[in-house]
Amino acid sequence: MSHWIIAPVILPALLAPLIAYVMRYDIVLARAASFAGTLVLAAIALGLCLLAADGQTHVYELGDWPAPFGIVLVLDRLSAMLVLVTAVLALIALGHAAATGWDTRGRHFHALFQFQIMGICGAFLTGDVFNLFVFFEVLLIASYGLMIHGGGKVRLQAGLQYVVMNLAGSTLFLIALGTIYAATGTLNIADLAVKVREIPLEDAALIRVAAMLLMIVFAIKAALFPIQFWLPATYANAPAPVAALFAIMTKVGAYAIIRIHAMIFGPDVVATDGLTGFWLFPAAAVTLAIGAFGVLGARRLMPMLAFAVVASMGTMMLAVAAFTPWATTAALYYLIHSTFAAAALFLLADLVVSHRPEGDRLDPAPATVQNGLFAALFFAGAVAMAGMPPLSGFLGKLMILDALRDPGLMALGWTAVLAGSLLVIVGLARAGSVLFWRSTAVAAHVPADDDEARPEARPASLAQIAPTVAALAITALLAGFAGPVTAYLEASSGQLFDAGDYIAAVLGVQEVPEVPQPEPDATEEPAQEEG
């Protein structure tokens, strides 16, 4: 049992109050602490990745309570990799926030940022569904603060919407957990995987309801079709570095769907028999369509990027919905790619918007000081996001198409991915030409009187551009090292679908489900329901 497994949760949890209480008046100190903490986190995450690379499932029992009774953290290849992605993304977002001064436009940016990282890492590492709820709440409450960071009328209104939406989602999460507990008598993921497989088809009504409720809750976080409407307003109005960090938040929802629905309600389980994939697949296709049309129809840059995030979630969930190891590998590859592509575009958009007199409206405006540089970076970001070669989006989409060759999925899946990509390309190309090409044809007009709308005249410094370039470089690296990355991800999804290994690691040496250990709740359930 390695104590390092809990470090990604403990480290930000200790750092955040320190920053909030000790360094609240000294932004330089807060920045340094936040950077150092995130760097250490990245190092720890790298170490955890190496630890998990041996293919074992490492379990950390909090307070040394044995598994189904105590809370466990579980480290396998998938969770280690996602913690690493979170840490790297956080470094990039922090770099941008510090270089552009976003963190000085309100209070407690760095403290909230660390709490957000704690929640995200915890959600990736936990092996207990209720604990997942608690970490969701931690990351949400920090995200509420970050979302309205800097204030302003529209941002506060959008923030209010976001908070209300997620509070309703949390309530639903609780109800789903109650239903699961009522049906199985446990909330430990490994224990659930055992118990749900034992439920015969005729008693499956309650657990089917719970599975669907859980999927709806995670779909809210992952911005899937009927409940994707909160995302564009939120991401478009959040501060840019926060929007970049939020790129991983939708993936937390996706991760939860992958983990819970592959482990517990997998396609081979009698009680829930393919229920999730049946609904998830069309929902993902519609999400992709909405995102693509949103990109095409957006009249502002920030909402357009938010819709591009929706489209990328749709693409990814198409692969997730297939619930096969290869499709999950493709989805995970696309997950890493779309996280960094979205972050790069949001950070770049912040630079462009702050240098344009027209803000983020897609109207022709005089060229910015660094029109050429911004145009080149936007081109690279758009290539990544739309899934064109040579960046990783192309490989990701290719893998997803390859994974969706099942005749039942192929017609809808391929149409959605290919047509969606086309629409996204057209939308991004249109935005790029308005922002960067037509701008050179417009003469600079006298700046308006109101100081608020005056654009930044100074060129962006190297430090301000570096985070965007770093995010783009990661998508390039992801394409360059696609072989090793895919090999790791293939091993991850292999491990993910080998529920027996996970169960054995968490619940101790005993082999996968044999004789059910009759718990009072499990046995009392039918009797009480009849009575």
Place this chain on the structure above:
Amino acid sequence: MELIVASSVGVLTAGGVYLLLRLRAFPVILGLSLLSYAANVFLFASGRLVINAPPVLNKYGEAVYTDPLPQALTLTAIVIAFGMTALLVMVALGAFIEADDDRIDMTEADGAGAASRKDGAA
């Protein structure tokens, strides 16, 4: 007993959803509180309803007991819901003071994207 608990969960949820759909800050906050009460009562019931029984296993064999885990879950949920409601009130208050309007939905004119321009250029 079952009827009372089930109908109270139902009534609380119905009231909460109705208030949530009013799209004004104050009713929405009340609605979310009602919803969280409904979720808490529901969580309690998920451990089966037992009256007058201790929440611990009796060491003398087959005694009746009530499941303690949902009570712990409910406690956690209450604390979280309490904190979230307090935060929601603060955010709603901030939005109301800034916008002079307590509507939850945003109007078309100042819809998505306007904030980033203002702050980005500031």
